[in-house]
Each structure stands twice: as structure tokens, then as C-alpha cells.
Amino acid sequence: MASPLQQPLKLALIQLASGADKSANLSHAREKILEAASAGAKLVVLPECFNSPYGCDYFPSYAEPLGKLPSSPPSEKESPSYHTLSQTAKDANVFLVGGSIPELMSSGNKETYYNTLLFFGPDGKLITYHRKLHLFDIDIPGGITFKESDVLSPGNKVTVAPVEGYGNIMLGICYDVRFPEPAILASRGTSGKGPCFALIYPGAFNLTTGPLHWQLLGRARAVDNQTYVALCSPARDMGATYHAWGHSLVADPMAKILTEADEKEAIVYAEMKPQDIQGARKGIPTGEQRRLKVYPDITQGEIKWEE
Ligand SMILES: O=C(O)CCC(=O)C(=O)O
Numbered sequence: 001m002a003s004p005l006q007q008p009l010k011l012a013l014i015q016l017a018s019g020a021d022k023s024a025n026l027s028h029a030r031e032k033i034l035e036a037a038s039a040g041a042k043l044v045v046l047p048e049c050f051n052s053p054y055g056c057d058y059f060p061s062y063a064e065p066l067g068k069l070p071s072s073p074p075s076e077k078e079s080p081s082y083h084t085l086s087q088t089a090k091d092a093n094v095f096l097v098g099g100s101i102p103e104l105m106s107s108g109n110k111e112t113y114y115n116t117l118l119f120f121g122p123d124g125k126l127i128t129y130h131r132k133l134h135l136f137d138i139d140i141p142g143g144i145t146f147k148e149s150d151v152l153s154p155g156n157k158v159t160v161a162p163v164e165g166y167g168n169i170m171l172g173i174c175y176d177v178r179f180p181e182p183a184i185l186a187s188r189g190t191s192g193k194g195p196c197f198a199l200i201y202p203g204a205f206n207l208t209t210g211p212l213h214w215q216l217l218g219r220a221r222a223v224d225n226q227t228y229v230a231l232c233s234p235a236r237d238m239g240a241t242y243h244a245w246g247h248s249l250v251a252d253p254m255a256k257i258l259t260e261a262d263e264k265e266a267i268v269y270a271e272m273k274p275q276d277i278q279g280a281r282k283g284i285p286t287g288e289q290r291r292l293k294v295y296p297d298i299t300q301g302e303i304k305w306e307e
Contacts, residue, residue, distance in 0.1 A: 003274035003275070003277045004167045004168065004187075004189070004194070004195040004196060004197040004227075005167045005273070005274045006165065008271055008272065008274070009042055009166050010040050010041045010042055010269060010270075010271050011045070011228075011230060011250060011269065011272055012039065012041030012043070012045065012267050012268070013231075013249075013250065013267065013269075014032045014033065014045065014046050014232065014248075014267050015047065015233055015265055015266045015267070016029055016032060016046060016047055016050050016099075016265065017234070018047075018049075018050055018051065018052070018053070018234055019053070019237070019240075022052060025052070026051055026081060027084075029050055029051070029084070029088070030084055030088045033046075033089075033092050033094065034091065035267065036092075036094070036269075037093060037094050041094060041269060042094055042166075043166075044092070044094045044096050044097070045099070045202060045232040046096075046097065046232065047099045047202050047232050047233050047234040047248075048099055048204045048232075049101065049102065049115070050098075050099035050202075050234065051081050051099075051101050052101070052102060053242065054240075054244065056151045058102070059102040059113050059115075059152060060102075060113060060151065063102035063104035063113055064078060064080070064103065065079060065104050066079055066082060066118070066129070067082075069116075069129045070129055073086075081118075086120050086124040086125070089120035089122060089124050090120075090123060095122060095127075096120045097232075098117060098118040098120065099117065099202040100115050100173050100202055101116060102115060102152075103115070112153050113151055114131040114132065114152060115132035115148070115173055116132070117130040117131075117132075117159075117171055117173055119161055128171070130171040130172065131154065131155025131157075132155055132172075132174070132175070133154055133155050133156070133158070133172065133173075133182070134175045134176050134178065135149045135175065136148045136174060136175040137149050140208055140209075144209070146206075148175075155307065157304045157306055157307050158170070158186060158303055158304065160186050160194050160196060160305070166197070167196070168189075168194050168195065168196045169200050170183060170186035170187065170199045170200065171200055171201075173202055174202065174203035175203075176201060177199075177201045177203060178217060180221065180224055181298060183199050183224065183227075184224065184225060184298060184299075185298065185299055186225075187225035187226070187227045188287070188299055190299040190303065196225075196227055197274075197277055198230060198272060199225065199227055199228070199229045200230045200232075201230065201232070202232045203231050203232065203233055204234055204244045204245075206242065206243060206244065206245055209245075210244075210245025210247065211245070214231065214233075214245055214247055215247065215249060215257065215260070217231075218230075218249055218251045219257070221251075222252065222254075222255040223254070225253075226254075226277060226280040226287065227277065228250060228251065228252060228272050229250070229251045230248075230250050230270075231247075232248045233246050233261075234246075236264070245263070246264070248266070248268055249261070249268070250270035252272075252276055253279075253280035254280045258270040
């Protein structure tokens, strides 16, 4: 049974402490990416909204135009974040999941904002992007109310990308982890995409849903799909308006937690191994045991891989 991961791959999740100063956040992210690379990581992940504080009040003022993704890059003046990520991926010689940043798209008088992830290769070239597909709109009385859709628009595709020499990964952002369907489609491989060896979600859960659901969702997606799952949060800052849960983690294909941070700034590492995916799929062969005469095969529906 072939593994969707071709060779071992060292993953680093940077639980970054970001503040209000965008250029300080960018330099700090760069330092940490170089540190992760010198520790041997080849795939490095930053958190959701790593270049700004997280919250609807901040999206417009921190947003950057990203050009016409993925083909024509923005100028350095338009998007210092794009260029810092691209240059740092190259200098560090890593595949870089650039957390996410607020994106501004202008068309005539209309301004649209997205929560956007940029994924770069070790040559500094953009491999793909993902715009948060499911916006974080929740209302838990006595807990947390948040409505990203007041400011943001959702992306319109499922994102699977090659990590050349290793295999494919699926990219999602935070609330996207609550939705099993894209993960199932990506991990099973369909329409010439996938199958993926890892599902990677920069995210920023909070002190209400974090303790209940963060690890549970990471492990659930791992056991559903028998893939690695990585959740990468910002460090917690109790002086900020949004208090991130932290606890960046990697779950293996048996849903075992390989590494988990606490709430402070940290880099956590995990070695992903082909035989661990094969072992999980051989031992518990749910991939071959579906009863598709009883319920529909969701991989046969139409999937939007492009916007
Ligand atoms: O789903 C949650 O509980 C938190 C989601 C979130 O913080 C986000 O999507 O940014």
C-alpha cells in the first residue's frame, strides 16, 4: 500500500507572539522561521493572522493587496508580508505555510477583505493560496460572540498543494477545521488531487472553544482521515482584545498527539513518517470499508479546486 507521504518530513509549528506593530511581527516571524530551519524543519507553519492582532477591527487596517493570486505577485510596497514570506522561505530553504494575513481586494469602489494563507516553496515562489472558506461567525452566550462576516468574505475553493518530493497537503484556516468534508475529499484524493498526507490549519481558537474543541478537532480530523493534522496558533496575549488558546499541536494518523505547546511563544516540531500513515490505514482499513451502496460517495460530487 503506497503512502501519500514519500519520505520522512520534519514539521515545525511556530506559535508566534505577535503584537500591533506589523513590521516587528514580520521580522520576528522571519527570525523564528530561520530558527526552525536551522533545527532541521523542512515544512514550517505560522499562525492565523500572524502579522496583526486578530479581530474584525483590525482586518481593514492591516490588509494588503496580494495582486492576482496566484499568478501575478504584488509589489513590495503593496504587500510587505508577501515579500517577507517569500524571501524567508528562500533564505531558510523551507516550504512555508505563511499562516494567514488579511487581504484587500479592490475592484472599482468595492473593497473586499479575505483571511488569506500564502504557501511558498524553498525557491521563494508562491505554490498556492487559501482564502478562509468558512468564516468564524459564532454566538455563545456567556462565552464568545464573533462575526468575521461583518468584514470578511469567504474564499471559494478547497486547497490542496504539492510539497515537492514529499506529497500533497491540504490547507485550511482555523474555523475550516470544524468542517470534515474538505478534509475527507483532500485526504482520499479525488479529481486528480491528493491524496494528502497532512491537513494543515493555522488557527486562533479562544478561551471558550479552545479547551473544549481545539485538540478534539485536530484528533478527529486525524482519525477520520488517517493523516497527520497540524494546528498552529498564535501565543496568548492577555493584553490583546482576542485571547488565543495557543496549544499548537500535531496529531499523527492514529490521532496520537505528537507534540503540543502551552500558551506561550514556542516552536514545536514533529517528524512525519510514511510508515505511520501506512500502519494506521492497514491496521484500521476504513478507507476500503465504506458502504457506498448505503450512503453516497461524497468524492463523486463536484469540488471547487479553483476560485
Ligand atoms: O471555531 C472556533 O471555535 C474558533 C475559530 C476561530 O477562532 C477562527 O476561525 O479564527
